[in-house]
Amino acid sequence: MAFEKTKARYASFGVATSLPSELIDTFWDILDNYLRNVVPLDNILRFKIIKSEKGISYEYHDPGHKLLMVFDYKYSFDPFFPEYFYIVDNHGKQTILLAHELND
Template sequence: MAFTQAQGRYASFKTVASIPGEVIDAFWFIIDYQLKGVITMGPKIDFQLINSSGFLSIRFSQKESPTTITVDFDYPFDHEWPTIFHAIDQSGRETIITDHE
């Protein structure tokens, strides 16, 4: 089962260059506190950044499942950000990447 035995957590250079660290931390927060133990996650999960009345919401989804979860944050949304990111688990090495990587 993916995202259960983290040996290291990373974000790609494109991710770090395109969104603030607080947003990257929000992905890990969702994985750790909203998904683990609730949803069986595959080795690749998807996140969509959403403008919710000027604040950030992040939607989790997987291609293999119709289930989605949206988590709202009290963090301003920036229209310059890319909107699609992925979390990849490669044998415990977990990495956030942009949609174009």
């Protein structure tokens, strides 16, 4: 199973230069506290960041299991934030990537 044994965690250059660190940390918080050991996880997780009434929402999409979960936070939304993010688990090395970085 994916995301069971974490060896290291990274944010790609694109993610690190386009999001504040607290928003990056929120991905790991969602993974550790709301997804892992709660829902089945594939090696690639898909997220979308959207503006919400109180700030920002992280949408977790898993079309294979017909699952959509939304997590709301009181962070300021910036329309220049990238929209889609992916977390990849490569044998315990977990990395947050932008869509174009995943396809490179």
